[in-house]
Amino acid sequence: MSIHSVTLLIEAMLLKSKSLEEIGRFKDAALECKTIIDIVESAWPHGIPEGIGDDSKLKEMFHKALELFPKLWMQAGFLEEAIAAYRRALMKPWDLGFSRWASLQKDLAVALLYGGAELSLPPHLQQLWGYAVPTSNIEEAILLLLILMRKVTFQEISWDPEIMNHLIYGFSLTGQFEVLAGHVEQILPGIYDRVERWYVLALCYHAAGLDDDALNVVRKALSYSEKKHKPHLPSVILGAKLCCKRPLHAWEGAKYAMKANEISQNQKHFLGVTNHLLGVCYGNCARLSVSDSQRLKLQNESLKTLQHAANIEKNDSEVVYSLARESTMQRNLHIALENATKYLDMVAGSSVRGWKLLALIVSAEQNLREAEAIVDLAMYESGAMDQLEFLRLKALLQVAQEQPKNAIETYKNLLAMVKAWKELQKWSLSSEVKAVKDLEMEAWLDLASLYTKLGSWNDSYVCLDKAKTFELFSPKCWHSKGKLLEAQSKQQEALIALLVSLSIEPDYVPSMVSMAAILRTRGGKSLATARSLLMNALRLEPTNHEAWMNLGFISKAEGSLHQAADCFQAAYELRQSTPVQNFV
Secondary structure (H helix, E strand, O other): OOOHHHHHHHHHHHHHHHHHHHHHOOOOOHHHHHHHHHHHHHOOOOOOOOOOOOHHHHHHHHHHHHHHHHHHHHOOOOOOHHHHHHHHHOOOOOHHHHHHHHHHHHHHHHHHHHHOOOOOOOOHHHHHHHOOOOOOHHHHHHHHHHHHHHHHHHOOOOOOOHHHHHHHHHHHHHOOHHHHHHHHHHHOOOOOHHHHHHHHHHHHHHHHOOOHHHHHHHHHHHHHHOOOOOOOOOHHHHHHHHHHHOOOHHHHHHHHHHHHHHOOOOHHHHHHHHHHHHHHHHHHHHHHHHHHHHHHHHHHHHHHHHHHHHHHOOOOHHHHHHHHHHHHOOOOOOHHHHHHHHHHOOOOOHHHHHHHHHHHHHHOOOOOHHHHHHHHHHHHOHHHHHHHHHHHHHHHHHOOOOHHHHHHHHHHHHHHHHHHHHOOOOOOOOOHHHHHHHHHHHHHOOOHHHHHHHHOOHHHHHHHHHHHHOOOOOOHHHHHHHHHHHHOHHHHHHHHHHHHHHHHHHHHHHHHHHHHHHHHHHHOOOOHHHHHHHHHHHOOOOOOOHHHHHHHHHHHHOOHHHHHHHHHHHHHHOOOOOOHHHHH
């Protein structure tokens, strides 16, 4: 047959396929399209020959069939056939042109990302990818989208915001937010508004766990928007949220939250969000405050602002959680318990941190058996990763109930689960790896402390050495070593270990208190140093009952019996509301 005859035949078949599509017979239309592609592919097995020009009607009909074929399978509900059709269209050099090629690549990436089925690459297509063979549909979709982004960079195709949206979704599924941030930085100027681009970049860094980098980007965005007299509300809110998570930036966070409050005066939802963030920041500011009067004022403002946010956003569980947490930090345990229970009801018991907070509140009320029962219940509601954290909390509760054998067994189970998790996880999010690493170190330190109390020095040293393999220069490790040496009556060596701990982190309160406890036993001039350490510790952590207790002993040794009685009373009351693990 002549080229003209073949062209007419293919055009007729294409019209038939489109007609079948119009009447809803998508499968028959797809099969008709497949026949067209089979005919052309049998004639041109290596792609379109060089002699065929752009004005060829045959080539145009064939290109339309290639575009229509996978779409018909999608409309018919055959995802596997649609993906195979897309891959087939992109496999050979059909001279599609940049625009059509990009459209097919994007559609294939969308099908792979959102299709919900895992369809591995056939062997002959794996060879085309070379060394970068994707191991999953998500990886293949991301690679296709990255190719499209590269074409945008070289201006081979025009900018399509959907490509970036799909790429963000793909990277969010894999947790590779830092890589995504790199691609956001590579976007050509003028595509995004400068502040909007910095905002997206900050979100990427925040999702990757790089909150310091995210905060720096937000500062840059806000500085630029202020110069233009156009405050960018999402960036201001993100800045406040980032500062909420980092207590040292609490005052900066409060400033951002107040600015967001001013911008969003007529928008009820944003008022709820900004008051929520402002309340959390006030609470963090209170814990940084040196002045007692300022601390009390900020604590009251924190609860007042959070309650105002809860009144605006009545169905926002996050506000209720923050209210419960702040009440807990201020030792208003009755109110905290009510809000923690309310929060769990609002989220239908599906929050790990909600269960943990509830268990800590109950343990602060000294209902240790009930707290352990809550932990056991929470473990059934949580996944494998969260169970590790609950196991540690359960062990701490068993130690508090003077059940060392049960606690040791629980720690053994925890460490066995961590070992199994490491062996099974071929890849994981960096945040998960760090969380497990930190949890394992904490477990070894807990065991070292437990063996120290039991007088089993060798076991304690073994556990301490295990903990040091994770982070040698950790204030917690050196503090544990100091406590172990103190228990062995090696006070000078203990002081050196505690001094190392404070040299690593000067504001590490447990080491301050432990060093003061050793110094006060020496009496004489050491009492002044011990008092200074304890006053500094109480400035950082006013609810530390051990610091108040040691301050009472120092006051007693100095002859200030009335002051000593007040310190002992404060220590007793705080001890009665101290949880087995810090709330923070």
